[in-house]
Every structure is written in structure tokens, then in C-alpha cells.
Amino acid sequence: xxxxxxxxxxxxxxxxxxxxxxxxxxxxxxxxxxxxxxxxxxxxxxxxxxxxxxxxxxxxxxxxxxxxxxxxxxxxxxxxxxxxxxxxxxxxxxxxxxxxxxxxxxxxxxxxxxxxxxxxxxxxxxxxxxxxxxxxxxxxxxxxxxxxxxxxxxxxxxxxxxxxxxxxxxxxxxxxxxxxxxxxxxxxxxxxxxxxxxxxxxxxxxxxxxxxxxxxxxxxxxxxxxxxxxxxxxxxxxxxxxxxxxxxxxxxxxxxxxxxxxxxxxxxxxxxxxxxxxxxxxxxxxxxxxxxxxxxxxxxxxxxxxxx
Numbered sequence: 028x029x030x031x032x033x034x035x036x037x038x039x040x041x042x043x044x045x046x047x048x049x050x051x052x053x054x055x056x057x058x059x060x061x062x063x064x065x066x067x068x069x070x071x072x073x074x075x076x077x078x079x080x081x082x083x084x085x086x087x088x089x090x091x092x093x094x095x096x097x098x099x100x101x102x103x104x105x106x107x108x109x110x111x112x113x114x115x116x117x118x119x120x121x122x123x124x125x126x127x128x129x130x131x132x133x134x135x136x137x138x139x140x141x142x143x144x145x146x147x148x149x150x151x152x153x154x155x156x157x158x159x160x161x162x163x164x165x166x167x168x169x170x171x172x173x174x175x176x177x178x179x180x181x182x183x184x185x186x187x188x189x190x191x192x193x194x195x196x197x198x199x200x201x202x203x204x205x206x207x208x209x210x211x212x213x214x215x216x217x218x219x220x221x222x223x224x225x226x227x228x229x230x231x232x233x234x235x236x237x238x239x240x241x242x243x244x245x246x247x248x249x250x251x252x253x254x255x256x257x258x259x260x261x262x263x264x265x266x267x268x269x270x271x272x273x274x275x276x277x278x279x280x281x282x283x284x285x286x287x288x289x290x291x292x293x294x295x296x297x298x299x300x301x302x303x304x305x306x307x308x309x310x311x312x313x314x315x316x317x318x319x320x321x322x323x324x325x326x327x328x329x330x331x332x333x334x335x
Contacts, residue, residue: 046286049303075319128153150192160200167227172203212243246283
């Protein structure tokens with residue numbers, strides 16, 4: 028019988044080898060992960076996020092099937108009480124389900140449907156902008172922010188115990204979200220525009236200060252193009268980490284790797300999740316083991332413990 032996951036295995040060389048697998052997760056000592064869904068419409072241009080709700084449901088179904096197949100290794104996190112559950116002291120890894128791009132939403136009620144299916148983190152846009160908001164990746168200077176439906180969706184997310192992810196939003200949309208929600212400002216994967224100014228997905232110092240004021244969280248991306256604009260090494264990531272901590276403080280920074288969500292080649296010295304211990308050792312040499320633990324686990328745990 029053909030493995031039903033086969034069609035979801037990327038065939039292009041630039042997406043291989045995978046940066047995450049079960050063995051690597053174990054090697055890294057991982058305890059909490061965010062699994063992202065960013066459905067790609069194969070009939071459209073590359074990396075265009077599908078607007079079809081049923082396509083997203085297929086991805087959700089596959090994640091739930093994986094959680095069932097590997098129930099001895101992973102545990103779905105749906106509530107704050109789950110974060111106090113067995114995975115902390117046992118051998119399983121906590122998993123939070125995330126959507127990158129609400130292209131599937133033709134109505135704000137979709138938010139409640141997806142919440143019922145286990146989604147606990149909502150990103151409004153991905154690489155490409157949509158009918159919700161423009162993306163900083165493709166339309167950084169677009170004057171428009173949230174659409175009317177976008178504001179309705181933000182309001183729907185506001186009413187639920189979930190995270191609202193501002194990753195990829197252009198400046199106008201980021202400001203609109205900040206004005207339309209009281210939630211902490213969360214950016215799952217980005218770096219510092221002061222160090223890599225040609226990537227609009229990165230955050231300005233003003234945005235970082237706003238996130239700090241709203242007791243938010245930023246996940247630093249391992250994508251070389253967001254670190255230097257070209258190739259990158261662990262030293263480049265450390266530069267962004269130092270800059271972000273200088274504005275946000277140690278408690279508001281975590282890892283937003285984007286493993287298996289970035290084109291190859293990956294950062295030199297951090298090609299897969301199995302090399303996370305080496306990164307933590309490097310951070311520990313510059314700061315402390317306690318700070319490295321906050322960045323690699325505590326901050327993300329605390330944020331979702333509060334959000335959920």
C-alpha cells in the first residue's frame with residue numbers, strides 16, 4: 028500500500044534533505060514544538076499559499092494522523108493544562124498546531140472551526156499577501172493594512188485562547204493588528220532589520236520595542252536570507268540574538284527556526300535540528316546556561332502557558 032504521506036514529500040533538491048526528523052528531534056532534546064501548516068497550491072506559482080479550505084484540512088488531517096502514529100513520542104497541546112501535563116516529565120514532545128496564512132478563510136467563523144480542530148496559533152499571512160492583509164515579503168511598502176475581513180478575523184482570534192502571529196505582515200498591517208488586539212504581540216519567525224535591512228520580513232527596532240511594551244515574543248529565524256541576505260553562519264544568528272535581546276530582553280526571544288520551511292542551503296553549522304545542542308553550547312559560552320534555557324524553551328513555554 029502506497030504511503031499516504033508520499034505526496035507530501037518535496038521532490039525538489041532545494042528542499043532536501045529534511046531539516047527535521049524524529050531522530051533529530053530526540054538528539055536535540057526537544058520538549059516543545061510548533062508544527063506549521065502553510066498549504067502550497069501546486070497549480071500556482073511556487074510558494075503561493077492555497078486559498079482552499081479543504082487543502083488546509085488535508086494538512087490538519089495528516090498532522091493528526093502523525094500524532095496518532097507516533098503517540099508514544101508526541102503529545103498535542105490544546106490548553107494551558109496540557110502544558111503542565113505529562114510531556115514535561117515524560118518522554119513525549121509537546122506539539123502546538125499553527126497556521127501560516129489565513130488564505131483559507133472566507134469568513135471569520137473559520138477561526139472557530141480551526142480552533143475546534145486543534146489549531147492554537149494563527150498567522151494571518153505567509154510569503155504572499157492575501158485578502159486578509161499584505162505581506163512584507165512581497166508588498167513591504169503597500170499602504171493598506173488589514174482588510175475588513177482581516178479585522179473580523181483578528182476580533183475572532185482575540186476572543187479565543189490562542190496566539191496571534193504577526194510574522195510576514197507589512198508595516199501597515201502590523202500596526203493595524205497592534206491597534207485591534209490586546210493580545211501580546213507575537214512574531215513566530217523573523218530577525219532584526221537593523222542587521223539585515225533588505226529583508227522586509229525582518230522587524231524594525233521600533234517594532235521590537237512595541238513587542239517589548241506589549242510583553243510579546245519573537246522567534247529568531249535560522250533562514251540565511253533573513254540573517255545576512257545571503258549565506259549565513261551561527262555567528263550571524265548570534266549577532267541577531269544579541270541585538271534582539273538588547274531591545275526585548277532575554278525573556279522575549281526564542282527560536283523560530285523555520286526548519287523545513289526554508290529553501291536550501293541552510294545556515295552553515297545549523298543545517299538540522301540535531302545541531303541545536305551545539306547552538307546552545309555557543310550561546311552558553313557567551314551568556315549563561317540559564318539564559319540559553321530561557322531562549323530555547325522557557326520563553327516559548329511561558330508565552331503559550333499564558334496565551335492558552
